[in-house]
Structures are given as C-alpha cells and as structure tokens.
Amino acid sequence: MSQGLKKSSWRKIGHPCWKISMHSVKHSPSTSISCTQSMPHVERVSLLTSCDSEHGYSESGGSRTLHDVHISAKLMEDFLELARDNTNKDLETCGVLGAYHRKGTFYVTTLIIPKQESTSSSCQAVNEEEIFAIQNEHSLFPVGWIHTHPSQSCFMSSIDLHTQYSYQVMVPEAFAIVMAPTDTTRSYGVFRLSDPTGMITLRECQETGFHPHKEPSNGSPIYESCGNVYINPNLRFEIFDLR
Numbered sequence: 001m002s003q004g005l006k007k008s009s010w011r012k013i014g015h016p017c018w019k020i021s022m023h024s025v026k027h028s029p030s031t032s033i034s035c036t037q038s039m040p041h042v043e044r045v046s047l048l049t050s051c052d053s054e055h056g057y058s059e060s061g062g063s064r065t066l067h068d069v070h071i072s073a074k075l076m077e078d079f080l081e082l083a084r085d086n087t088n089k090d091l092e093t094c095g096v097l098g099a100y101h102r103k104g105t106f107y108v109t110t111l112i113i114p115k116q117e118s119t120s121s122s123c124q125a126v127n128e129e130e131i132f133a134i135q136n137e138h139s140l141f142p143v144g145w146i147h148t149h150p151s152q153s154c155f156m157s158s159i160d161l162h163t164q165y166s167y168q169v170m171v172p173e174a175f176a177i178v179m180a181p182t183d184t185t186r187s188y189g190v191f192r193l194s195d196p197t198g199m200i201t202l203r204e205c206q207e208t209g210f211h212p213h214k215e216p217s218n219g220s221p222i223y224e225s226c227g228n229v230y231i232n233p234n235l236r237f238e239i240f241d242l243r
Helices: 007-013 073-082 084-088 128-137 158-168 197-204
Strands: 019-027 030-038 068-071 094-102 105-113 116-118 123-125 141-148 175-179 188-193 223-225 229-231 238-241
Touching: 068 073, 073 084, 073 105, 073 141, 073 175, 073 238, 094 123, 094 128, 105 128, 105 141, 141 158, 158 175, 158 188, 158 197, 188 197
Parallel strands: 068 105, 068 229, 105 238, 141 175
Antiparallel strands: 019 030, 030 238, 094 105, 094 141, 116 123, 175 188, 188 223
C-alpha cells in the first residue's frame, strides 16, 4: 500500500489481488505506455473520503445535485508511483482523469499524464492537443485531474482553484485529487469548487499566479470535499504516460 492512501480507508473495500498487463500503444501524435488493469468483481463500492475528515474543508452540501463518480484506488496509487521521481526532486506531477458516462454515473477509466513543466509548487501541462486526442478517440469526459504536493500539505492553492474552475465549468462533476505524501495528517484529498459560491468567485477573479481570494460574504467555503466520488474495486483503467 502506498503512502497516498491510509490502510484504514483501504479496509473499506478489501485487499484484492491486482492483475496488471503492460503494453505499448501507438497513439498519434506520440507513442505511450498503457497500463490496463483487470480487477476481480468482488467487494463493494465505497465513498471515497479524505483520510482525515475533520482536518480540511466542509463536505459538499449546498452545491447542486451531482452524478456519482467511480474511480479505482489503484489508479491513485499507480499515479503516485509514476510521480515518485518528481516527488523525490520536490517537483509536482499532474494527470488528467477521463471517464465515460453510463446510466447517471461517471466511471474513471483513463489517466493521462501529459508532458509538463513543474516546480515545487506548480505543474503546467504542455502539448495539450495530445490529451484532447486521447479523450476524443476514447469518447471520454474530462471529469477531473490529479496532482501531487510533494512537500506541501493537502490543500488547494489559488492556482489549483483556477485549474479546477476550467474543469468544473465544462463538467459540473469534475473534481481534483491532491496527493500529499509528506502530509502526515491528510495524505490525499478530493475537492471541488462550491457551487455557486466558489464558481462565482473564480469566474470573477482576473488574477494569475499565487494570490489570495476574498472570503465569500455568505460564509460559504470557496472549495469543499466531494461527497459524490466513490472507490470502485471492479474498474478497469488505462494509463497513458506521454512524458
């Protein structure tokens, strides 16, 4: 078990034996490695909650009704492993989550790790047309993103909030996963902008870089923990590492 998810969270969904096959995928405009995971159809779907629920931000409550999203815990672990080299260098790593929609539920089936430029506190995807090509070919919704805070705590920075806005304005269910392996109190978080308060705040903000956001006058948080994202141990997923 990687340090990205605490064992207490893992016990909710059991500890199945993973079978992973690696194969090369020829994909225009680049060749990528795809990891296809087949999981046994056992155990139950469980709400993905932060490993320290009292340390963080409010659970989504005032926001609009959202469709459920299912994701594999193994996808999160694999991302953390693929980010290890950058993490050891105190550099952030980011990835894009692609999902298909069926009968009112989004299923995250694809992790795309794009070419990127990173610092210890930011990460910017480049050659984004490669991301769009994979999303279009597989008919995927851009349902969220995942990134590391290699030496920081688990929270959403002002830059993260603006990135999240760009996803959530397209897909209301879009969410952000922050993996913070050095945060001993909260090693990961699943966040979204509150709606309408957070969405309005970010839509009206014209600043760039790191900057403070004014506290909303209605007392609502700008962002919140997700209450509609579930761990599904039976999901099959692919990883496209384009770096």
